[in-house]
Amino acid sequence: MAVGVAETRSRASAILPPLFVVMWSSAFIAGVIGVGAAPPLLLTFARFAFAGLLLGGFALAVRAPWPKGRQLAHVVVAGLLVQAVQFGAFYTAMGMRIPAAVLALVQGLNPVVIALVAGRFLGERVTPRQWAGFGLGAAGVGLAVADRLSLSPAGVALSVVGLLGLSLGTVYQKRFASGMDVRTGTAVQFLAAAPLVAVASLLFETPHVSDWAGFSWAVAWLVLVNSIGAFLLLNTMLRNAPASRVSTVFFLTPAVTAVMAWLLVGQLLPALALVGLAVGGAGVLLANRR
Template identity: 65%
Template sequence: MARLVFVVLWSSAFIAGVIGTDVAPPFLLLFCRFALAGLLLAGIAWVSRSPWPRGKQLWHVAVVGLLMQGVQFAGFYSAIALGLPGGVVALVQGLNPVVIALLAAGVLRERMTRRQWLGFAVGGAGVLLAVSDRLGSSLGAVLLCVVGLLGLSLGTVYQKAFTPDVDVRSGTAVHFLVATPFMGLATLLFETPHVTNWPVFGWVLAWIVLVNSVGAFLLLNVMLHRDSAARVGTLFFLTPAVTALLAWLVLGQTLSPVAVVGLALGGVGVLLATVRRGAPGATGGTASARPSTPVPAALR
C-alpha cells in the first residue's frame, strides 16, 4: 500500500510542476518549495524530538540533499519550463531504476538476480522508446532531465551507503534546508523572479510542499531505510504511466502510440524486477533490510 501511495504522490509532482512553472520561474518555485518544506519538517523533527545528524554524518546528509533535491529538481523543473510535458519528464526519470541498479551493484554490493536484470533492461528500453520521438525537437530539455535523473540516482545510492540510519524527519529537513540557498542564488543569477498568478502559485506551492516534498520524500526515505536501493528504485518505472494518466485527466495532455508502448514495457519491467517466483504477492530481489534505528509508527 505504501508503494502505491508513493507512486501517486510522486507522479502528481510533475503535474504541479507544469502548472507552477507556467506562473513562476522554476528556480524561484523551487526556492519557495525547499524553504517552506525545510522549515515545516524542522518543526516536525523538533516537536517529535528527532535526533539530528552531526559532524561527518551531517556533511553526508547535506550531499544527499543537494543531489536529491537541488540537482534533481533543478534539472526536471528547468526542462518543464522549456516546454517538455510533465509526462515526458516522468518517462526520463523512469530510467532511475536502471541507474540505481548499476550503482547499487558496484557501490553497495547489492546482489541482483537475472530476473531483476531482465526487468531493468525491459523497463529501461520502454522508457527510451517512449521518449524517442522527443529527442529531435527537445534535446536540450531531455538533457536537463538526464541531469535531474543523475541527481536522484546518485543521491539515492549515496544515502543508502552513507546515511542509512539518519532519522527520516530531521534528515529530510536538512535535505531541503541545504538546497534552499543554492536555489535562491540560482533564481537571482539566472532568472527574473516574478509571479504572474498568485492564487495558482499559492495552491501549487502548498501541494508540492505538503504532499510532494513532505509526504512523498518522507515515505521515500522510510522505504530506503527498510528495503534495498534497487527495489525501491523499481517503483519509478510506474510513475510515467501514472503521470501520463494524471496529465490527461488534469491537463488534457496525450501521448503518442510509441510512448504508450514504452509505458507498457516499463510496467513489464517492474513485474520482472520485483515479483518473486513462487511467492504470490511478494516482492523479489534482495532481502529487506530493517533499519537499525526504529521508524516512527506514524511513518510506517
C-alpha cells in the same frame, strides 16, 4: 500478538510503494501549473524553503534526533543531489516545454542507473531476473521517448541531469546516510538545497510571480504532498529495503503521470509512448517478482 504486529507492518509496507507512486507522480502536474505561474527555480526554492521549515519545526516539536558531524555532511550531500540537482533540472526543463509525462519517463530510468552502481558501492546483488526487468523497463522508456527527440536539446540534457541527481543521490544516501532519522534528515536536505537554488534563481532568472493563485496552489501541493509526504515515504522505504528494489517503483510513475497529465492538464501522449509505458510496467513487475 507478535504475529499480528508483523502482519500489520507487512501490510503497511505493501501500501507504501503504490501510495508513493501516486504522490510522486502528482508533483509533475503541480510543476506544470507552477512553472506557468513563476520561473522554475523560484518555484523550486519556495518548495524547499517551506517544506524545510515545516518539517524542521515538526521535528523540533517531537524532539527527533538531528544528524551530527560526519552523518550531517553525508545527509547534506545526498540532499543537494536528490533535491537541488534533481528538481532544479527537472523543473527548468519543464519550463522549456518538456511535457510532464516525458520527464517522468526519463526519471523512469532511475532503477537502471542505480542498478549499475548499487552492486559496486552498496554490495547489493542484482539477480538475472532483476536485470531482465531493468532491461525491459529501460526499453519501455526508450520507446516512450522515441518520438520526442526533436524536443529542446537543452531541456532533454537537463532531464538527464535531473535523473543523475536522483540516482546518484539515492545510492549515496543508502551508502552513507541510511541510518538518518527520516524527519530531521529530510528537513536538513530541504534546508541545504534551498539556498543553492535561491542563488541559481537570482543568477539565471528574473524572479516574479504572474499568477499568485496558481503559484500558491502549486507550492502548497509540492510542499505538503510531495516534499514532505513523498520523501518521508521514500526515505522510509530506503531504510527498510535495498536501493535497487526501492528504485523500481519509478518505472511506474510515467504511466501514472501520463494519466494525470491527460486528465488534469490536457497533455496527451502518442500511441508509441503508451506502448512504452506498458513495456516499462512489465519490467517493474518482473524486477520485483519474488
